[in-house]
Amino acid sequence: MSDRLSRRRMRLAGLALVVLASLVAAAGALGGGARSAAPACDDVVLNENSWVGSTANVYVIKNVLETKLKCKVKVLNITEGQPSFQAMADGKIDVVLEDWQNFPGTPYEKNKSIVNLGGNGITGVIGWYIPRYLLQQYPQFRTWRGLKGKESVFKSPESGSQGMFLGGDPSYVQKDKALIKGLGLNLKHVVAGAEPAQVARWSQLYKQKKPVLFYWYDPQYLNAQYDLVQVQLPKRFAGCQDDEKKGGDPKKYACAYPSYRLDKLVSSDFLKSGSPALKVIRNFKWTSADQNFVANLISGKKMPKDKAAAQWVKAHAKTVNTWVK
Amino acid sequence: MTELVTERPIVAPVLSHRPWWRGKPVQVALVAAGMWIAYRALRLEYPWPASLTWTSLQFKLDEFQVWLIEQRSADDKSVVFTIFDGFRIFVDELVARFAELLFWLTWVGTTAAGTLLVWRFGGLRAAILTLAAFATFALSGLWRESMETLALMLAAVSLSLLVGIPLGIAVGRSRRVERFVRPLLDSAQIVPAFAYLMPVVILFSVGPAAAVVATVIYAIPPAVRITALGIRGVPVNTVEAATSMGTTTRQILTKVQLPLARRMILLGVNQTILFALSMVVIGGLIGGGGLGAVVNSGLFTTPSLAILAGFVIVVMAITLDRVTEAIAERTDPAKQHLDAAGRRRLRRQSLAAGVAIAGTVLAAKLLGVSSSYPETAGVQERTVTLQAWLLERIQSVLDYIQDPTSWVFSITEPTATFILQKLLLPLQEFLVEGPWFTTLLGLTLIAYIVSGLRPAITTFVMLGAIGITGVWALAMDTLSQVLVATLIAVVIGVGLGIAASESRTVSRAMRPINDVLQTLPQLVYIIPFIYLMPVSIVPGIVAAVLYAFPVVVRLVERGINDVAPEAVEAAGAFGATRRQVLAKVKVPLAGDAIMLGVNQGIIMVLAVVVIGGLVGSGGLGYEVAQGLVRGYFGQGVIASFAILALGITLDRVTQGTRAKRKEGLG
Numbered sequence: 002m003s004d005r006l007s008r009r010r011m012r013l014a015g016l017a018l019v020v021l022a023s024l025v026a027a028a029g030a031l032g033g034g035a036r037s038a039a040p041a042c043d044d045v046v047l048n049e050n051s052w053v054g055s056t057a058n059v060y061v062i063k064n065v066l067e068t069k070l071k072c073k074v075k076v077l078n079i080t081e082g083q084p085s086f087q088a089m090a091d092g093k094i095d096v097v098l099e100d101w102q103n104f105p106g107t108p109y110e111k112n113k114s115i116v117n118l119g120g121n122g123i124t125g126v127i128g129w130y131i132p133r134y135l136l137q138q139y140p141q142f143r144t145w146r147g148l149k150g151k152e153s154v155f156k157s158p159e160s161g162s163q164g165m166f167l168g169g170d171p172s173y174v175q176k177d178k179a180l181i182k183g184l185g186l187n188l189k190h191v192v193a194g195a196e197p198a199q200v201a202r203w204s205q206l207y208k209q210k211k212p213v214l215f216y217w218y219d220p221q222y223l224n225a226q227y228d229l230v231q232v233q234l235p236k237r238f239a240g241c242q243d244d245e246k247k248g249g250d251p252k253k254y255a256c257a258y259p260s261y262r263l264d265k266l267v268s269s270d271f272l273k274s275g276s277p278a279l280k281v282i283r284n285f286k287w288t289s290a291d292q293n294f295v296a297n298l299i300s301g302k303k304m305p306k307d308k309a310a311a312q313w314v315k316a317h318a319k320t321v322n323t324w325v326k
Numbered sequence: 327m328t329e330l331v332t333e334r335p336i337v338a339p340v341l342s343h344r345p346w347w348r349g350k351p352v353q354v355a356l357v358a359a360g361m362w363i364a365y366r367a368l369r370l371e372y373p374w375p376a377s378l379t380w381t382s383l384q385f386k387l388d389e390f391q392v393w394l395i396e397q398r399s400a401d402d403k404s405v406v407f408t409i410f411d412g413f414r415i416f417v418d419e420l421v422a423r424f425a426e427l428l429f430w431l432t433w434v435g436t437t438a439a440g441t442l443l444v445w446r447f448g449g450l451r452a453a454i455l456t457l458a459a460f461a462t463f464a465l466s467g468l469w470r471e472s473m474e475t476l477a478l479m480l481a482a483v484s485l486s487l488l489v490g491i492p493l494g495i496a497v498g499r500s501r502r503v504e505r506f507v508r509p510l511l512d513s514a515q516i517v518p519a520f521a522y523l524m525p526v527v528i529l530f531s532v533g534p535a536a537a538v539v540a541t542v543i544y545a546i547p548p549a550v551r552i553t554a555l556g557i558r559g560v561p562v563n564t565v566e567a568a569t570s571m572g573t574t575t576r577q578i579l580t581k582v583q584l585p586l587a588r589r590m591i592l593l594g595v596n597q598t599i600l601f602a603l604s605m606v607v608i609g610g611l612i613g614g615g616g617l618g619a620v621v622n623s624g625l626f627t628t629p630s631l632a633i634l635a636g637f638v639i640v641v642m643a644i645t646l647d648r649v650t651e652a653i654a655e656r657t658d659p660a661k662q663h664l665d666a667a668g669r670r671r672l673r674r675q676s677l678a679a680g681v682a683i684a685g686t687v688l689a690a691k692l693l694g695v696s697s698s699y700p701e702t703a704g705v706q707e708r709t710v711t712l713q714a715w716l717l718e719r720i721q722s723v724l725d726y727i728q729d730p731t732s733w734v735f736s737i738t739e740p741t742a743t744f745i746l747q748k749l750l751l752p753l754q755e756f757l758v759e760g761p762w763f764t765t766l767l768g769l770t771l772i773a774y775i776v777s778g779l780r781p782a783i784t785t786f787v788m789l790g791a792i793g794i795t796g797v798w799a800l801a802m803d804t805l806s807q808v809l810v811a812t813l814i815a816v817v818i819g820v821g822l823g824i825a826a827s828e829s830r831t832v833s834r835a836m837r838p839i840n841d842v843l844q845t846l847p848q849l850v851y852i853i854p855f856i857y858l859m860p861v862s863i864v865p866g867i868v869a870a871v872l873y874a875f876p877v878v879v880r881l882v883e884r885g886i887n888d889v890a891p892e893a894v895e896a897a898g899a900f901g902a903t904r905r906q907v908l909a910k911v912k913v914p915l916a917g918d919a920i921m922l923g924v925n926q927g928i929i930m931v932l933a934v935v936v937i938g939g940l941v942g943s944g945g946l947g948y949e950v951a952q953g954l955v956r957g958y959f960g961q962g963v964i965a966s967f968a969i970l971a972l973g974i975t976l977d978r979v980t981q982g983t984r985a986k987r988k989e990g991l992g
Contacts, residue, residue, distance in 0.1 A: 049623065056623075078623045079532050079613055083524075083957025087395070088613065091531040107957075108395045158743045158861050159751065171939070171948055172955035191862050194942035194951075197625055198856040198865070202942075205730045205860050246958060303628060303721065 042072040045271075045278045048094045050081045051172065052196065054220055057295035058098040058121065058285075060310035065281055068314070069325050072278050081172050083107075090114040095271035096282055100264045101125055101174055116272050118265040122286035123220055125261035127174060129166075129232040130217035132207050136230065144233040145184055152187040154212045160189040167203055169216035170196040174261075176245040176254050177216055180234070183255030188214070220289030222296035234258075284324040291317070353775045361768035365760035372761035374798035383795055384960035391959035394528050410529055417481065417535035424477035429697035433469060435687035436460070446679040448652035459645040466638050467713030468617065469699035475606055475616035475642070478534060482541040482602045487595060490546045494553025494594065495579070498587075504554070511547040516929055516973030517966060518936040519544050519608045520947070524954050524962050527612050537614030541605040548597035556590025557583050585659075592654035599650060600845065603643040607636075607847035617642075621847055629853050630720040634713070636850030643845035728857045735858065742859035749810045750863055757802040762793065765802070773979045781978040788971040797946065797968045804935060804945035805972060807863060811870040811931045816924055818871065819878025823923070824913065826879060827886035828904075836883075840876035848873055848934050852941050866938020866947075874930040878923035885919020886912045925980040932973050946972075 045066055049059045059076055066072040077094055079085040081101075086109045088094045099121055109115045131142055139154065141147025148164075155164030166188040169175050178190045193199035199215065200223065206213040207227055217229065234257040241256035242249070265282060272279065291313065298309035314321055397407050428436050437460040445453035463472035497504045519540055526543075530536040560583050568582050584591075610618020617635045624632030664672070703710045726732060730739075757765060766789055774782035792801045826833040843851075848869050855865035889912050897911045913920075939947025946965045953962020 051623070077613060077615075078610070078619050080611060080955050082955055083959075084527050084532055084612060084954070086957075087398075087527055088532040090395075090398075091533075093531060093533050093613065103957075108392050112396065158746050159863065161751070171952035192942050192944050192948055193862055194856075194938075194948070195625070195940045197629065197853075198862075198941040201728070201856045202860045202862070205728070205857070209730050246961070300628070303630075303717075 042066070042070050042277045043274070044073045044075060045276065046075045046077055046093065046095045048085050048088070048097050049076050049078050050085075050097075050099065051078075051170075053222055053296040053300045054123075054292050055099050056299055056306060057292045057310070060299075060306045061287075061295060061313055062096075062098060062281065062285060064307065064310040064314050065321055065324060066278050069321070070277050070281065072276075086115060089266065089268040092268060092270050095268055095276075097266040098282075098285070099123075100266050101261050102264070103174075104264065104266055114269050115266050116269055118267055118283055120262040120286075121265050123263045123289045123292060125263050126219045126231075127258040127261070128217065129177075129214060129234060130229045131212070131214050131232055132210075133228040133230050134210055135212055142232060143230070145186070145235065148186055148188075148214070148232065155188070155214050157191070159191055163187050163189040164214065165189055165191050167199060167213065167215035168192045169218075170194070170199060173216075173218070174243070174258075175216055176243055176258070179242075179245045179251045179254035182251035183253070184235070220292050220296075222293045222300055225293055225297060226301065281324050284326070286324075287320065291320075350775055354772050357768050357771045357775065361760060361764050362756065364764035365756055368761045368764075370759050372763065373759075374762045374793045374796075378794060379796045380794050381796060384964060387960035387963050388958075391528065398528070398531075414530045414533075414535040417485075417538050418533055421477050421481045421534035421538065424480045425474055428473045428477055431687055432690040432695040432697055433464065433699040434690040434695050435683070436473070438686035439683045442679045442683050444649050444653070446675055447657060448649050449656050452649045452652035455645055455648055459641050462638060462641045464699040465712045466634055466716065467699075467701060467711035468620065468635060468638050471616045471620050471635065472638060472642065473616075473698065475614075475618065475639070478537060478541075478606075478609065478614055478616055479599070479602055479646075481534070482538045482545060482605075483595075483599050485538065486542050486545040486549055486598050486602065489542070490549025490598065491553050491591065491594070493546075494550040494591075495557055495584075497550055498554035498557025498583075499579070507550065511550055512974065512977065513970055514543055515547050516932070516977060517970045518933045518947075518950075519605055520936055520939075520950055520954070522966065523608065523612055524959060524966075528959075532613035534614060536612045537605075537609030537618070540612065541602050541609055541614075544605050545598045545602040548601050549594045552594030552597060553587070553591050556587030556594070559590060560586045589654065589658070592650070596647060596650040596654070599646050600643060603639065603646065603845060604847070606639055607849055618847075621850060625849060625853070628717070629724060630717045633720050633724075633850055633853060634716055636847050639847060640842055640845045644841050647841070724854070724857070727854055738855075738858040739860070742861040742864040745810070745814075745864055745867065746861050749813075750806060750867070753810060754803055754806040757806050758799050762798060766790070766793070773975070777979050777981075784978045785975045788975045792968045792971050795964050795968065797949070797964055800944075800946050800949060800965065801968045801972055804932075804947065804969070807867060807870075807935045807938070807943060807945060808928065808932050808972075808976065811867045811935060812874070812924065812928045814867070815871045815874040815927050815931060816878055816920075819875040819923055819927065820882050820920060822875070823879040823882025823920075824886065824908065826883040827912070828908065833883060836876065836879055840880065843872050843876050848937050849940065852938070856941050862942035863938070863944065865941050866935055866943035869938060870931040870934035873934045874927040877930060878927045881919050881923035881926065882916065885916035885922070888919070889915045921980065925977065928976045928980055929973060932969070932976065936969055 047059045047063060049056050063074045063076065066074050077088070079088045079094060082103045085094060085097060086104070086107060089097065090109055090112075104110060104115065104117060110117075129145070135142055139147065139151065141151070152164030153162065155166070156162070157165035159165065164187065166177060166181060168177055168190050171192070171194070173196075181188045181190060193202045193215075203213045203215050204223075204227065214232070235255055237256045237259065240253065242253045243259060245254065265285065267279070267282060295309050295313045298304045298312065299306055302309075304312075397404060400407075403411065431439060437457070440460060441453050441457045444456045463469050493507065497507050522543060523540060526536050526540050530539050564586070565578060565582060568578050573581065606614065606616065606618040607621045608618070610616070610620075610622045617639050620635035621632045621639075624630075624635060699711070701711055701713075702708060727734065729735065766786070769789060770782050770786040773785040789801075792798055822832070822836070826836055851872060852865050852869045855868045859865055859868060893911055893915060894907055897907045902910065935943055935945070936947035936950060939945065939949070939951040946969050949965035950962050950969070952958060953960075953965060
């Protein structure tokens with residue numbers, strides 16, 4: 002009995018030793034990375050939104066803060082709008098680098114828990130887009146009037162006899178249902194869901210050179226890859242509406258989307274903290290070409306985010322210096 | 327995964343002897359025909375009337391949200407919000423401490439601790455599996471994220487069990503508590519988690535605490551239910567015997583009921599872990615971090631990374647499932663029969679494992695091993711993960727799928743178009759565009775025929791509420807998708823279930839498929855289908871079918887296997903062929919199990935159809951998604967309640983007769 006017991010014990014100890022030895026050996030072979038030195042500036046938390054443009058902003062700023070100011074930067078992925086604002090008010094996020102005018106009018110603006118630091122240099126455009134190849138056959142599609150009577154060109158399995166209008170990501174600003182009604186077009190608003198799903202849908206039709214009409218925006222790195230044109234919508238008039246949820250006469254919505262100044266937001270706590278990073282956030286300004294370049298490296302070329310940002314920062318030392326100064 | 331309801335005893339059914347033309351299917355068909363005539367005659371003329379709609383509700387809810395936000399961020403918070411905040415900070419800290427511990431141990435130490443602990447309590451096989459799981463975390467280059475997720479799970483599961491097991495004991499011992507708790511549990515499981523994200527964010531902000539709360543809401547019901555089943559499963563005469571010997575109520579609980587319910591309680595723990603893991607991705611939407619965040623952000627920038635992270639979640643889930651199963655089995659006192667020597671042996675094993683863990687951690691610390699598995703190693707910075715290689719492989723598959731000229735596409739696209747044009751759209755038009763009163767009455771009548779009076783009243787009330795809150799058309803849209811997806815899932819599930827009951831090979835092949843499909847985050851397997859079936863509603867339907875059919879298979883298989891062997895033998899004695907036995911005896915007698923499959927399947931389908939709102943399913947899911955991301959609180963909450971109402975209706979209608987018959991038989 003005790004003989005068997007001790008053999009078991011020996012075997013167990015032996016196995017434990019083998020596991021231990023191999024793990025230690027593996028650890029030795031891989032080498033231990035020492036932790037980095039304490040940063041000169043406190044933690045900064047940036048929020049990365051779902052679109053790649055936002056990723057480009059965040060990682061370029063992260064690179065600048067880390068390399069030039071030795072800040073410790075953390076990136077969170079909280080959904081745009083309400084959830085991210087709540088997170089800022091609670092001190093979970095310090096900075097949002099690209100807000101598409103979701104902020105004005107929220108309770109957070111009223112109680113001053115979040116502060117708007119102005120535009121990041123880019124103007125956002127939202128509109129109705131078609132592939133350029135369609136213009137060869139239907140040059141009239143340059144403006145919305147040309148769509149009238151020709152809606153069935155955009156027929157799809159789910160739209161029946163009507164034409165299909167492919168709506169945008171549920172999280173994006175849109176008013177297309179009211180717009181279609183207001184313009185009296187025979188189109189069916191079909192939701193494609195989140196952006197990757199919408200892109201999958203229209204890019205596949207694009208690859209097959211089929212007609213497609215959809216909600217789209219700029220700056221967007223895919224605009225360099227696909228040749229798209231905007232369908233001109235009626236000019237904006239006084240009192241023309243953009244918030245579909247308010248309801249009312251669809252005619253009031255029958256105008257183009259406004260252009261959006263993309264704002265930088267910081268939490269009031271972060272503003273008060275006097276972090277050296279604040280200066281960079283304040284000065285941060287670039288162009289949609291810059292943003293598309295980085296976004297294309299990340300999403301088009303599948304480059305790691307930090308690497309893509311580093312590449313841009315290296316090539317634009319002058320611009321970056323104006324932010325740091 | 328949804329094992330719970332199946333544990334209810336299945337009552338031996340009696341084959342009915344009514345002529346076929348008086349059977350239920352015919353009656354349902356007659357009602358449907360009536361609805362169809364009304365639809366043809368009065369199409370589009372009677373949408374839900376505005377006078378029966380509570381239009382200011384949305385506005386009121388939005389006002390309520392503003393009030394909540396003001397309360398939350400006020401300088402002098404009220405008591406309620408102070409408590410909420412205290413709880414939030416506590417949970418945030420809890421998660422942070424768990425994560426710190428895992429990183430402090432260093433990656434070598436964590437691996438050694440996990441593997442050796444499992445070895446001690448779960449045996450060698452489970453330990454090898456654990457080691458393989460840690461290797462997966464390391465080689466996928468997602469070590470840090472995996473540990474963050476593990477920490478989140480530790481916090482969520484321990485909180486769920488802390489609340490769930492005592493509650494389950496209370497439910498198991500008292501009918502009154504059960505009557506009170508059951509509707510809450512039902513709602514928690516029927517409402518897709520997506521729907522309660524928004525209230526959770528408002529009350530708990532974003533971050534680990536919010537993710538933990540959302541996870542706990544979802545993971546408590548299995549803990550409660552299975553614990554209650556275990557307590558109630560203790561034979562009455564055992565309890566009576568104990569009582570007659572003069573034991574107190576407390577002693578009965580601790581000495582009789584709990585030990586006898588041990589197996590079920592441990593099954594409850596196992597299910598709680600799996601339910602919690604299925605929330606990782608949704609938790610990632612509100613700051614849960616870890617693998618969930620990788621899936622969510624990867625979906626937009628690098629889908630291949632999202633898929634890789636999804637599979638790491640699967641590995642984690644399957645490992646935790648098998649490990650808890652093994653531990654429950656090995657530590658069962660009923661099987662161990664420990665004598666003094668055996669106990670001493672176990673104590674020595676514990677000591678050896680403890681010493682080995684401490685030694686490894688000490689050695690790792692002395693050697694300066696990093697807290698998480700490094701990406702590169704050595705002086706030449708050689709890459710030591712397989713991440714880049716794996717991503718390349720996954721990407722090449724995705725590239726192939728995205729190509730609209732491939733042969734796969736020429737099969738999937740017409741299939742999608744067929745499902746859409748021949749099934750979904752006609753049904754959707756029928757339900758949405760028919761006169762509201764015939765649809766409402768028709769569905770109520772069908773509920774009455776299928777399940778009886780009480781489910782019919784539930785149906786009427788719930789559908790009425792949906793109409794009054796102003797989302798009738800959206801709810802009918804979602805209902806049509808649920809019905810189509812359930813139909814497909816049940817057809818596939820019953821077919822495969824019968825095959826699995828007849829063939830061991832099929833049965834064995836189903837288990838890993840089942841595990842993967844149930845633990846892989848739904849968003850991950852929607853990805854390929856948005857390319858393969860680019861017709862807006864269909865990817866969501868396919869994902870729902872994939873999620874639900876394994877459960878149907880399992881229930882049908884079990885139902886058929888449980889058919890009394892006497893019946894099968896009797897049929898065999900009369901010279902029935904195997905096929906006849908199957909078609910005339912086994913399948914009809916397994917009718918209840920199949921119905922149970924429909925019941926479970928339909929609830930699971932509903933959960934995914936709502937997530938489908940993210941990939942173009944429209945309906946209530948889109949409303950919730952949009953409400954959540956754009957901060958339309960009113961819209962999101964109304965749509966969430968409509969989903970709850972729809973879920974309760976579908977649940978009651980599909981389980982009605984079974985419950986009634988059981989009551990009738992006592």
